[in-house]
Amino acid sequence: MGVTKTYDEINAKIKEGKAVVVTAEEVIKIVQEKGLEKATEEIDVVTTATFGPMCSTGAFLNFGHADPPIRMSEILLNDVEAYGGLAAVDTYIGATAESKTQGALYGGAHVICDLIAGKEVELKAYSRGTDCYPRKEVKTYITKDSLNEAYLFNPRNSYQNYSAAINTSSKNLKTYMGTLLANKGNVNYCTSGALSPLFNDPTYRTIGVGTHIFLCGAEGYVAWQGTQFNSANERDENGIPYSPSGTLALIGDLKNMKSEYISPAVFDGYGVSMFVGVGIPIPILDIDMMKAVSIDNKDLFTNIIDYSVEKNDKPSLGLVSYEQLRSGSIELDGKSIKTAPITSMKKSREIANELKDWILKGSFVLQEPIKLFPQKSSLTGLEIREATKDEK
Amino acid sequence: MKNKILLTFPGDVTNTPIAYDLVKKYDLRINILRASINYNMKGSLLMDVEGTPENMENAIKYLQDEGINADFIHPIIKIDHDTCVDCGLCTSVCVSGALILSPDDFALEFLQDKCVGCNLCINVCPTKSISI
CATH class of the missing domain: 3.30.70.260 (ACT domain)
Structure with missing residues (x-):
């Protein structure tokens, strides 16, 4: 079995400033040079990271009470609608909500990033008025410091693999994967490949509910499995899925986030999304864990999906490795096609290094998951149907 | 245009x-x-x-x-490096190869000589960091 380490042992080393921490890219070369066994002995933590557009992102905010108080049922932040169906002064603002006045040029993602940047945000709220909350309207300005609580809660981040996108039709398509040029004019792809969190822990041994993470420059946690968590997908001999599989629901303190690790994204013809920076440390508990984090882009594959097919289940034109995608072009049916990423590798590396620094300084310790994710969870679609008889 | x-x-x-x-x-x-x-x-x-x-x-x-x-x-495009996140999406529509990601550090590079002024990158950029 060889060397094994516990979370307590690794955390003790972190606190003493003696832990050996490398990024998931750096570890590849170390394992090649020293071998799995030696690398397992020497390295304690491997940092993974990603910085890509993640639509299922948003923030819970609590405004505090005005005098007299209001039970807000309709809420606008810089003219972007936030949810008015919670308690009096609680709301959730989603990244993809669009401004009532500016449309897709400004959305929930911009509101969240303006708050993180310390900017003033206009709050307008309306209510029918109740005996306990008599006020019917407020118009004021808020900042992150004026809020009681402000935390990101993202129902689905950090996809474990994502399909690359192509367009076989004769007209350009504007999608959340960017503009896909007609007649297989380009291939766009996501994920940070060998640096991507769930590629490095494919069977969710260390990433589960409670895992301590880097979220947009602040500390955060894995709150739950992400929505559309699909662990039952086909996998290779290393347990790595060929198609979008595991996802993470993440939580983190908005007030401590840094603008450089989160940014609004506007996709031409699609709308608003958010670039989210995520970093997840992986403890090297044993040689199996070291084997998992030492995967390279040549070992990671994804499908090329045709976005011109207007169905949920789009056809695949075949598998391609992340090494091929990263090279800038791929061969398909004898034709060379340009490839381009949507996930920022530069930012992903910065995050992996930043998290590494936090751990080396002893300011960030690991948290063992308090609940592991299901290994065989699959998805259901939305059936369009009439009500069943006895419910009518 | x-x-x-x-x-x-x-x-x-x-x-x-x-x-x-x-x-x-x-x-x-x-x-x-x-x-x-x-x-x-x-x-x-x-x-x-x-x-x-x-x-x-x-x-x-x-x-x-x-x-x-x-x-x-043509007027040459300008890139705001404060808001650019180096995602690389602009390179996907740059037929002339003027916008590329550096193979070393994946930072966005603009090769002015290669730009043909099609301006497709301007709308494609998700952080609206490209202008003329």
């Missing part, structure tokens, strides 16, 4: 009816500003070209396939 474009023809394609094709096949409005042909049958054509970005892009591809060199005389 409107661009000023300078075409230079090698001798063997001087007889190709380029202006006709640009109008007929790609629905471009062209206004010839200057035309010349030398003793080696090499030609040049300076003109204003107006049309949709898509048609413009396809026309460039057509010209390149015909072996014609197309130089845009």
Whole structure:
């Protein structure tokens, strides 16, 4: 079995400033040079990271009470609608909500990033008025410091693999994967490949509910499995899925986030999304864990999906490795096609290094998951149907 | 969109009816500003070209396939590196290879000489960091 380490042992080393921490890219070369066994002995933590557009992102905010108080049922932040169906002064603002006045040029993602940047945000709220909350309207300005609580809660981040996108039709398509040029004019792809969190822990041994993470420059946690968590997908001999599989629901303190690790994204013809920076440390508990984090882009594959097919289940034109995608072009049916990423590798590396620094300084310790994710969870679609008889 | 474009023809394609094709096949409005042909049958054509970005892009591809060199005389794009996140999405529509990610650190690089002024990158950029 060889060397094994516990979370307590690794955390003790972190606190003493003696832990050996490398990024998931750096570890590849170390394992090649020293071998799995030696690398397992020497390295304690491997940092993974990603910085890509993640639509299922948003923030819970609590405004505090005005005098007299209001039970807000309709809420606008810089003219972007936030949810008015919670308690009096609680709301959730989603990244993809669009401004009532500016449309897709400004959305929930911009509101969240303006708050993180310390900017003033206009709050307008309306209510029918109740005996306990008599006020019917407020118009004021808020900042992150004026809020009681402000935390990101993202129902689905950090996809474990994502399909690359192509367009076989004769007209350009504007999608959340960017503009896909007609007649297989380009291939766009996501994920940070060998640096991507769930590629490095494919069977969710260390990433589960409670895992301590880097979220947009602040500390955060894995709150739950992400929505559309699909662990039952086909996998290779290393347990790595060929198609979008595991996802993470993440939580983190908005007030401590840094603008450089989160940014609004506007996709031409699609709308608003958010670039989210995520970093997840992986403890090297044993040689199996070291084997998992030492995967390279040549070992990671994804499908090329045709976005011109207007169905949920789009056809695949075949598998391609992340090494091929990263090279800038791929061969398909004898034709060379340009490839381009949507996930920022530069930012992903910065995050992996930043998290590494936090751990080396002893300011960030690991948290063992308090609940592991299901290994065989699959998805259901939305059936369009009439009500069943006895419910009518 | 409107661009000023300078075409230079090698001798063997001087007889190709380029202006006709640009109008007929790609629905471009062209206004010839200057035309010349030398003793080696090499030609040049300076003109204003107006049309949709898509048609413009396809026309460039057509010209390149015909072996014609197309130089845009255009304002150069500006990149705001404070808001750019180096995602690389702009490189996906940059047919001329002016926008590339550095193979070393994946930082966005702009090679001004290669830019043909199609401006497709401006709308594609998700952080709206590119302008003219």
